[in-house]
Amino acid sequence: MTCSPGFSGNENALCHERRPRKGHKKSRQGCLECKRRKIKCQEKRPRCDNCVRLSLRCRYLPEAAAIATPLPAHRISPLHIANVFSLTDMRLFHHFLVAAFPHFPVRPDNIWLSYITPIGHQCEYLMHAMLALSASHLRKISPTPSCLSGPAQTHRLAAMKGLNEALSRPVSSSEEADAAIGACYALLMQSWYMDDGLQASLVLTRSCEWTTKWVRNQNVRSVLAEGDDHTKLGIMRGRCKDAPKFDVGFSEKAVTSVLALESLCIEEVQVQVFAGLKMTFELLHVSPIAAYDACMKMDSVIIQLSHPAFLQLLETSNGASQLLLAHLVALQLLMRPISCRERKHYTVTMYGIRMSTWIPGIYNSISDDLKYLMEWPMWISRLHAEGGLERWSLAAS
Structure with missing residues (x-):
């Protein structure tokens, strides 16, 4: 299997031979x-x-997480032997455990703390992915963010290189399978905190799904590959029982904004994404779980696009595609009161720092004659930045 666009193999590899262990x-x-x-x-x-x-x-560990088969020596090297991590990395690792660990795939437990993180102690590229996520998350909330830009980028490149190498060969154990899927999810979440992370997030949304299917096809037991969208929806249905509803008038404004793009959607991929956005915005006010289900279906639209169609959607010179992406990002921002419940112990604050620069970035890149169609997404972006989006989007209790 080859990795999807966004994973480059031109970074310097960190290679370490496995030396004999001392003692028992x-x-x-x-x-x-x-x-x-x-x-x-x-x-x-x-x-x-x-x-x-x-x-x-x-x-x-839970029975599913108990791995009895030792890994081949050339696959994984204990990190305390490799000795490639610094004191800054220890700070990032602590922050990862406290605040930045992923919540995907959505599960009823904190599988990342109980199972995936211990694998990271033995799998170098997974640890790099975890530290990359932590660095980008901490950068968003740090008073001195510039000092974390270098570590975030360095760990991300190392993680991508290691992940590419892992995906180039069959997996032989549950640990290897879950390390690959886990790294994809960590890199996906890191992209949410990157100022230029829009394209990377779309690439990694597809990569997470493809890597999970790749693991399943090899008949290797994987904790992260268990469950599907139906399982995810079942978990979220329980967590959304007391979730707030969206205001009907707000939903109608969203539909009106996306309908203004219909005449510009000429290419097949644009028609598909337009239809998905329109349906999702129409369902926003029905119920919290209906809105969440519609967003899951919107993700499926992106995942199921052919590779050429996907590249068309990402084309920065295509005004219609960029307008659709701006509305897609606006959807992700306004879903914060519901999406935050994907974490077992959720916090709205964590969702308030992601994707914050993506819509203004699109606005600055499109031609002047199309900027008027960005009015609603830019309004959503401003409200998100000011922390007042819920006041306008949610129905009165």
Whole structure:
């Protein structure tokens, strides 16, 4: 399998030979406390001897996350041996655990903290993807953001190079499968916090889906590949029971704005995206879960586009395509009160710092004769930046 556009292989590779380990061999199925302390676990349940002796809480990974098959030596190198991470990276790793870890795929548990992050200790490109996400997230909320631009870019390029290499060969274990899918999701979420991340986010939305299907086709058990859109919708239905509804008048304004683009949509891809946006905006005020379901279908439209059609949509010189993308970004911004519930312990603030420069970027790039069609998306972008979008978009309680 080859990676989709957006993953380039021209970065310098970080290659490290695996050297023999000293001392005893740690257990791959031991409890989390023994893994944290890097000692051999007796694997006794419900509590191992080490935890009993030290009066510690003994916890094991879920059964689906217990990996019994050791990885080939040339595939993964322990990061403490590779010695490629700095003190700044330790700060980024802490921030990742506290605030920046992904919530995709949507699940009823925090699988990233309990399972994926430990894999990152053994998989260099996954760790790079995690640190890249953390750097871009922290950059958005830091008083000195410029100092994090370099680490964000460096880790992103290293993650992409490693991911490309991983996708060029079949996976042989659950760890390898989940590392590949996890890296895609981390890079996708990082793109949300990048000023120029619009195209990358669309590329990675497709890549996450394709990588998941690629893993399933190899019949390798993967925690991140479990479930589908129906499962995701079921989880979100429970979380949206008390979610706010969109105002009918606001929904009508959104429909009016996208309808103004209909005469410009000549190419087939533009017609498809236009139809998807129109349907989604029409369903916004029906119910929170109907709005979320419509957004999922909008994502499916992007994912299912042929490669040539997708490139047409990304064409920066095509005014109609850029206008459609501006409305697509506006949709993502106004969905914040519902989309934030994709996290198990959600916070609206985290969604308030993403995609903040994308619509103005499109406005500045299109020709002057089309700028009037950007009035509604630019209004949404301003409200988003000012923190007042919900006041205009949501129905009175």
